[in-house]
Amino acid sequence: MQKVLTGNQTVSWGVMRARAQVIAAYPITPQTTIIEELANLVDEGKLEASFIKVESEHSALAGCIGAAQAGARTFTATSAQGLALMHELIHWASLGRLPIVLADVNRAMAPGWTIWTDQNDSLSQRDTGWLQFYCESNQEVMDTAIQAFKIAEIVKLPVMLVLDAFFLSHTAEAVDIPEPEEVDKFLPPYEADLKVDFDNPRAFSGMTGVDIYQEFRYLQHEAMNEALTVTEKVDQEYGKQFGRTYGLVEPYRCEDAEAIIVTTATATSTAREVIDQWRDRGESVGLLKIRTFRPFPTELVREALRGVPKVGILDRNICPGFGGIFAQEIKASMYDMEEKFRPDIYGFIAGLGGRDITPDTINEILEKTIHPEKTEKHLNWIALRD
Amino acid sequence: MSPQIPGQITYDIPQQEIMSSGHLACPGCGASLCMRIALKIFGPRTVLCVPACCWAVIDGPFPYSAAGVPVVHCAFETAAITATGVRHGLDIRGIKDCTVVAWAGDGGTFDIGFGALSATVERNENIAYVCYDNEAYMNTGIQRSSATPIGAWTSTTPGEHPKEEPKKNLVEIMAAHRIPYVATATVAFMDDLTRKLKRIRDMEGTRLLHIFSPCPPGHKSLESDSIKISRLAVETKVFPLYEIENGLKYTLNHKPKGIPVQEYTRLQGRFKHLTEEDLKQMQQRVDYEWDVLDKRISLFA
Incomplete structure (x- = not known):
């Protein structure tokens, strides 16, 4: 029905x-x-x-x-x-x-x-x-x-x-x-x-x-x-x-990705669209959706991100004074990975208190992940007002 | 039952012991005696929902339990609602022929659990609630609660500053909810206690029994005086035995002798600092509260 x-x-x-x-x-x-x-x-x-x-x-x-x-x-x-x-x-x-x-x-x-x-x-x-x-x-x-x-x-x-x-x-x-x-x-x-x-x-x-x-x-x-x-x-x-499964994580268009954005919840749907647009333009970017925060799918995350040069993590949450909470979990999961396979990880905070996470938000995160010259490794605030 | 001899009280209390020895109550504990008698009356098809209180300890550490019936330990402020949840859970599973009892101290009833209790009574949930009232946070070491009487020493009303506020009147607050049944009891009046335990076992809706419960370490009294203190609480009118049906129909269950309050306070070190003047004021307060109760009883008789 x-x-x-x-x-x-x-x-x-x-x-x-x-x-x-x-x-x-x-x-x-x-x-x-x-x-x-x-x-x-x-x-x-x-x-x-x-x-x-x-x-x-x-x-x-x-x-x-x-x-x-x-x-x-x-x-x-x-x-x-x-x-x-x-x-x-x-x-x-x-x-x-x-x-x-x-x-x-x-x-x-x-x-x-x-x-x-x-x-x-x-x-x-x-x-x-x-x-x-x-x-x-x-x-x-x-x-x-x-x-x-x-x-x-x-x-x-x-x-x-x-x-x-x-x-x-x-x-x-x-x-x-x-x-x-x-x-x-x-x-x-x-x-x-x-x-x-x-x-x-x-x-x-x-x-x-x-x-x-x-x-x-x-x-x-x-x-x-x-x-x-x-x-x-x-x-x-x-x-x-x-006829429907979701997995604990869902990699989306991650094959040979130069950069992967990690998302949760509804921000994922927006990110899918943006990834499609980037892929259409020939950019090798992908998306990793995390569905289960506990139990944390450590091995699946490691598998999905292993050898990917750059990873941007979108957190719609903040641990004040430290950073995004999913970013913490993912970094902790990657710590003992061999250095040559371990990605550069960038944390992004967006969408707090219901602020929209739009395609522009995702575009900005992807840009900053792929071109990290001016990107902070640990924590980057998106669309922060002056 | 033994044959009745004229003029002699015969207790109709089951011989069967449900609660076992080896529990962790202090000597002279009123709360452990209350439970022993209550379980004899309630029988084996009883669930006890016990929040943080002396009884959370008395029952024994994992894997031991002295109660002899299922015990659901619960968070401090949740006795009434946990019992409610257990009742709904058993009902929906078709298990109706049992008594679900919230068994809490005065802290868990008068103070931290009061919101959940009020709501439970307002919804008229089908549970029995027993508050064994030892008039302070005895389990944590004798701190004042809103059930502590005026003038009493506790570890948070120390030195020259005994509690300055009178005891909260739980029974009247319950009556104001129009609770189907609320009553007071003590372990000194066993026939009255067992009759009330049967009543709260057999009826439906929320029913609350408020049992005054002597605590030798907390009241600074002799272990051997617990029953005597319970009796004096009633006979001095400090803790009258009465019951209220549907919040309106008051019945006095024992006419107190009106013994001076000092006879009650002098057995308890928690009152030893009280001066003649203090005791006079305490007597006046007890008399005043008794008058109010007496008027209510006549009004609704």
Whole structure:
């Protein structure tokens, strides 16, 4: 079935197809229409779920944690300040090994108050042990939403489904919605092996001594490593059944590239167009899209960038005083590569607080990467006003 | 049950122990006794949602648990909403015949968890909430909470500056939410306590039991005095035993003897600095609050 859906509606329909059982959520722009649509779907009986209309994002995630501990498939959604308010429980969900799926509609952090997109809200949650998938299109949102539950339940870690405010959340596209029976085959009902069980009572998430805490962390880390292969496998399986795969990264026209630009989320679509134009002019440039920030696809990134002379990384986020966050991750991944294969890497910051990333932005980044005489290696601000 | 002898109280408390020994409570802990009795009444099909509080420690370190029923430890401010989530999760899985209990201290109830509690009561979620109130942050070493009574020493109201503000009235705030059921209890009045535990086990909607819980290290009292202090809290009118249905129907469950407040405070080192004048003022405050309660009881009788 095809329908014209906004990115946010797509999330809701994906969650419906995944048959989430307990939803706990609180409104925040630009996420709100996700939970409005879910409220409608539950109200109309299209989704058999319990919707807890809580008083804060903190309680939204706490409610999901309780429901997940009781063995239910759970979902919540938020943005920016809401995700920041959840932070304590973001850690809790992951260390508690609860496969909660959360849609974060990327919104820049206040102050000043803003509702427009950038990635600092979700990337601030880097070290919490959540998987993070950044989507480029509404179709990818739909497919990733369904995959997310399956991956989360296999590796027992929560998943953040991330989409750009407005560029996806409020923009309508034709989306292919998989049939319910097909999704049921792909994603059977959730069976938690450890949950509230009166015949076998357990204490969950209790006091943990110095003799065992580090081992819980080790297992969480190993689960994130396992998530690399699981994400790949689930994506392949999805592709076989529904005809669409995304990979953890997607190299685009990278063959014999002199320079590659690395992008995430919707900026990738703009970059594809620009790369096509440059290729039409005979320039050997390519694009690497990174879809999964956690688990970070280190080997795939190394493979894609190995031997490429120059790489420009577009970050729609900033680690103040240091630089772009994807740039940090990529540089760290390349550190021990043999020098002759290791590219020159240039970092670019653009599009913060929802500022448009246009073809001109991409052109400028490509120019500065290919002709780096006046380019700072570490950090370059694009379209910065005086 | 043993045969009833006229004039003698017979407790109808199940023999079966669900909570085990080996827990980590301090000697004389009111909170551990509350739990032992509560689990006898609630039975094995009970889930406890325990935020940061003494009971987060008392239950025992991983992999041990003294409770004998499923325990979901949760973040400090989330007892009410975690219990709500567990309830919804079990309901949607078709598991209805069980009691989901949020079991929190006064810090997690009166202070940091208050927002989530208020919202849970407003939505009338189907959970039982038990606040064992030891009137300070005892687990972190006796810091003042909004449940600490006026005049009490704590480690953050030290020296010459005991707490200057009166205790927050949780029960009245719950009543203002029109909560289906809210009641007070202590471990000194066991028949009253068990009746209320049964009530919150068997009814639907949000129901809250506020249990005064002596804490020998925090109250600077003798371990052997915990029951006596609980009884005196009631008989001095400091902590009256009453219940409110739907926020309006007040019932007094025990007519206090009106023993002077000093009889209660003198057993607790946390009040030892109080002067005659301080005690006089405390007595006046207790009498005033009692009058207000008494009027409410008559008003809604």
